[in-house]
Amino acid sequence: MNINFSKLTAAGNDFVLIDNRESVIAKEDCQSLAKKLCNRKHSIGADGLILLEKSACKDFKMKYFNSDGSYASMCGNGGRSIAKFAYDLGVANLKMVFETDAGVINAEILTEDRVRLDLYAPRDLKKDIKVKVNGKEFDVDFINTGVPHAVIFVDDIEKIDVFGYGRAIRSHKTFVPAGVNVNFVKVIKGNTLLVRTYERGVEDETLACGTGIIASGIISVLKGFAESPVKVIARGGDKLLVSLKNSNDKISNVVLEGPALITFKGTVKIQSEV
Numbered sequence: 001m002n003i004n005f006s007k008l009t010a011a012g013n014d015f016v017l018i019d020n021r022e023s024v025i026a027k028e029d030c031q032s033l034a035k036k037l038c039n040r041k042h043s044i045g046a047d048g049l050i051l052l053e054k055s056a057c058k059d060f061k062m063k064y065f066n067s068d069g070s071y072a073s074m075c076g077n078g079g080r081s082i083a084k085f086a087y088d089l090g091v092a093n094l095k096m097v098f099e100t101d102a103g104v105i106n107a108e109i110l111t112e113d114r115v116r117l118d119l120y121a122p123r124d125l126k127k128d129i130k131v132k133v134n135g136k137e138f139d140v141d142f143i144n145t146g147v148p149h150a151v152i153f154v155d156d157i158e159k160i161d162v163f164g165y166g167r168a169i170r171s172h173k174t175f176v177p178a179g180v181n182v183n184f185v186k187v188i189k190g191n192t193l194l195v196r197t198y199e200r201g202v203e204d205e206t207l208a209c210g211t212g213i214i215a216s217g218i219i220s221v222l223k224g225f226a227e228s229p230v231k232v233i234a235r236g237g238d239k240l241l242v243s244l245k246n247s248n249d250k251i252s253n254v255v256l257e258g259p260a261l262i263t264f265k266g267t268v269k270i271q272s273e274v
Contacts, residue, residue, distance in 0.1 A: 050078050050085075240258035
């Protein structure tokens with residue numbers, strides 16, 4: 001079976017996107033297909049697979065799978081990518097509304113390469129958790145921005161062992177059974193953050209993580225380190241903007257703005273055993 005796909009990148013996160021409105025990919029095949037297509041040595045290569053599916057009440061529905069095949073209810077960079085993809089397909093207008101299993105998202109194509117997402121409120125805020133891994137204790141703030149995130153403020157963003165500490169914290173007993181994405185954050189002048197993220201599902205540092213950037217922006221505001229809108233520079237160098245409203249630690253009106261680009265399109269042959 002031959003399937004058309006588009007490859008998109010959003011702040012360094014890259015994705016394979018497929019129009020699945022006609023259910024050409026069966027539900028039971030999604031995880032194995034994600035692992036196959038996202039393999040950088042033997043296939044297209046990506047951080048994740050995104051399927052655009054029919055919605056009964058919105059423009060479309062987003063389904064996201066990490067490169068290891070695991071399912072995630074939301075991906076911020078993926079959300080901008082599917083908005084760009086849907087507009088390119090003619091499925092949606094410049095302003096659109098789509099479903100995710102984390103909540104309903106309003107999106108707008110601002111320019112040819114920039115997309116805005118209006119997101120649902122985060123949940124499960126837990127401040128100042130002590131987590132000890134690899135002989136070092138960290139002060140961790142936890143928040144779920146569609147997927148679970150740990151946010152850790154550091155003095156030296158370049159020297160921190162993102163892979164080593166991130167991998168250990170990701171699976172720490174504090175965060176079982178789901179695990180957690182781990183964001184290391186440096187506050188710099190100009191209301192700006194530098195963020196590096198270890199992503200579960202990818203199981204490595206990525207060049208950007210949209211929901212992690214949102215989590216880092218929210219926690220920085222809650223701790224008084226920054227004010228909305230917060231400028232965030234991802235590991236890949238791209239600049240994103242996080243806006244929000246804070247009322248006594250109750251967060252609302254969350255907005256993520258950043259790049260999303262179609263890099264190429266193609267057709268891939270899927271073997272029957274997938």
